[in-house]
Amino acid sequence: MLKPALYLIPVPLGDTPIDQVLPAYNREVIAGIRHFVVENVRSARRFLKKSNPDICIDDLTFYELNRHTPATEVSSYLNPLRQGCPVGVISEAGCPAVADPGADVAAIAQREHLPVVPLVGPSSILMSLMASGFNGQSFAFQGYLPIEAGERTRRIKQLEQRVYAEDQTQIFIETPYRNHKMIEDLVRTCRPGTRLCVAANITCPDERIRTLSLGEWAKVSYNYQKTPAIFLLYK
Incomplete structure (x- = not known):
């Protein structure tokens, strides 16, 4: 029983x-x-x-x-x-x-x-961190970032500062239809050398986990529209 x-x-x-x-x-x-x-x-x-x-x-x-x-x-x-x-x-x-x-x-x-x-089961936060190549000793999950442009930019800058000041991986999520806007905002706001991992459809047949510098993300093609994804930022 x-x-x-x-x-x-x-x-x-x-x-x-x-x-x-x-x-x-x-x-x-x-x-x-x-x-x-x-x-x-x-x-x-x-x-x-x-x-x-x-x-x-x-x-x-x-x-x-x-x-x-x-x-x-x-x-x-x-x-x-x-x-x-x-x-x-x-x-x-x-x-x-x-x-x-x-x-x-x-x-x-x-x-x-x-x-x-x-009980044991899949966690997108931990699984994306495992595959990202980022710091797994110190990390923080931030949930959703602000939607308003000014607040969003300030928050992204704060998170990037924590990456460098505290050597800490920053993890956050976005509504799937705004995934591309998130990547664009990160490219626009952060240093080109700061790295971003996007982990999409974790554990699913079309799973995609990709880590690049933001300078590289600015040049590559991607399609994460309407796809559940998690974002990780690190140096």
Whole structure:
């Protein structure tokens, strides 16, 4: 019988065979859970059915946790765990609670000394860092950069300063349809010798991970439009 805990359940980063990116143990855990906190009910149901074809979706209870969820409701999602039942957390892609609303429910569980169990699975942040050739001893994930042009330029300059002053890899993301604008802004703002890694569709059949100086990025052709990507900056 699965011990009562909040289980953080990773999902594939794209259309990748589950056996390729998730251990069999995760399926055993999923089979023992009837309550799930999810970012999107429809995609969570699809993942669970793909992971465990024998699972009866109609027997499960879903609690949706995203930017539309009132903060006052989040604590109630842990009521099954308080009553002795395991609860799973599933995000849209990758590891829940990392750049993800799932962190809110994990924080409540920690404050109440309820067990929190992270399961093994793909993280675009760590996998892109692994492949970039950049500093893996000191790095920072910055999330999304500002959209407004002036603020965005200032932020990029700050991150580049940290690269050189602290010898620290800077990692950030962008909405897929603005990927090209991000590269253009980095080329325009940073030193030509500063290096940029763009990691797109990690673990998927069309995975592309490329590290070049920004001077080189200014000269090469690329196509990352509408492609999930992560950006890493280093010297």
